[in-house]
Amino acid sequence: MNAPVKHNAKDFFAKPMVQEKLKELVGKNAPAFATSVLQIVNSNSMLVNADPQTIFSAACMAATLNLPINNSLGFAYIVPFKNRKAGTIEAQFQLGYKGFIQLAQRSGQFERIAATPVYQGQLLNANPLLGYEWDWSVKPQGQPIGYVAFFKLINGFTSELYMSREEVSAHANKYSQTAKQGFGVWKDQFDAMALKTVLKLLLSKQAPLSIEMQQAQLADQAIVRDVETGQFDYIDHQETVADLEAPKPPLDDESFSNALEQLNAGAIDKAYILDGYQLTDAQRVAVEAQ
Numbered sequence: 001m002n003a004p005v006k007h008n009a010k011d012f013f014a015k016p017m018v019q020e021k022l023k024e025l026v027g028k029n030a031p032a033f034a035t036s037v038l039q040i041v042n043s044n045s046m047l048v049n050a051d052p053q054t055i056f057s058a059a060c061m062a063a064t065l066n067l068p069i070n071n072s073l074g075f076a077y078i079v080p081f082k083n084r085k086a087g088t089i090e091a092q093f094q095l096g097y098k099g100f101i102q103l104a105q106r107s108g109q110f111e112r113i114a115a116t117p118v119y120q121g122q123l124l125n126a127n128p129l130l131g132y133e134w135d136w137s138v139k140p141q142g143q144p145i146g147y148v149a150f151f152k153l154i155n156g157f158t159s160e161l162y163m164s165r166e167e168v169s170a171h172a173n174k175y176s177q178t179a180k181q182g183f184g185v186w187k188d189q190f191d192a193m194a195l196k197t198v199l200k201l202l203l204s205k206q207a208p209l210s211i212e213m214q215q216a217q218l219a220d221q222a223i224v225r226d227v228e229t230g231q232f233d234y235i236d237h238q239e240t241v242a243d244l245e246a247p248k249p250p251l252d253d254e255s256f257s258n259a260l261e262q263l264n265a266g267a268i269d270k271a272y273i274l275d276g277y278q279l280t281d282a283q284r285v286a287v288e289a290q
Helices: 009-013 016-042 052-064 097-107 165-175 177-181 190-206 211-219 253-264 270-276 281-288
Strands: 076-083 088-095 110-118 123-125 146-153 158-164 223-226 231-233
Touching (some): 009 052, 052 223, 146 165, 146 190, 158 165, 253 281, 270 281
Antiparallel strands (some): 076 088, 110 146, 223 231
């Protein structure tokens, strides 16, 4: 009995049904999009042997979010992962930190958003409640000691998240088996993954999430089973949006008053305050009464 023929990515992308789906997603750019995906596949020995359906689904996820898949651009990636339980190689969809910034900018709610490594001497005071103090005039030397993400909304609300290098490593080792075992993107591109981590954590907790951003949070580092129904498998990176939440910060009296002003002005909604912060019983009653 002959073994079943295993289709490669090139054969899979040549299928009429696949070509029609790509036309639906990217229109006249479908041929160029397919070519770029196949170039990425052919440049990676593991992706060449990956399940073509998972490659296609990851590509569709990028197309749905309108992000280019190009390793040199850093917006979105197709990353191979060995599924030891199934004995197969599958492709994960993965966002770069630039992809998160792009989606945030697109939402029209951000005046500024950025993430950067922090070097020795640049962090003057670390107070997660009252804010951090920085000296960006200090020239970067050696290895980063940490990473910080920051955003400012058009309504004036600002938030930032700093994590030391050790905290980022602990987070990676907790959620990613490849990071724990010392290989993969965490080993090859630690700084980029660290920037993405602080930015993703900050956005998932503190920022208003557009529909696109919610999709991206869920699809990131997952095997995409179905784009339309949102079926994702987290084989390596076992985290969900709920897992990504940083500890809820409390609100002092002044910050709480400012939050109520933004609520009354319609800049934020009740859920943003109720779900985003540690509130006293009195604060929670005051918000719910609005």
